[in-house]
Amino acid sequence: MLRQRIVFHGWVQGVGFRYRAVHAANLHGTTGWVRNDPGDTVTMEIQGTKEQIDRVIMALKNGRFISIDRMDVSTIAVIEGEGGFRAVY
DSSP states (O other), rough: OOOEEEEEEEEEESSSSHHHHHHHHHHTTOOOOOEEEETEEEEEEEEOHHHHHHHHHHHHHHTTTTTEEEEEEEEEOOOOOOEEEEEOO
């Protein structure tokens, strides 16, 4: 089990990024959250296996209208018992 904090840079706000992230994360069985940040970035904390997380990232990279220029990724502590994946507003 792995938990990552990812800050996405690029064309990631106002293009359905959070909606797509929630859908892909739940589809692939990961947990965590996603939110828009000031400065036109999006932050996500996602937890699952490396393969699950990679599938979610690929779904986002292949999303229409989304253009990820850069991702700042850090590994953080796993949250035991977390359920579901949601958008934070």
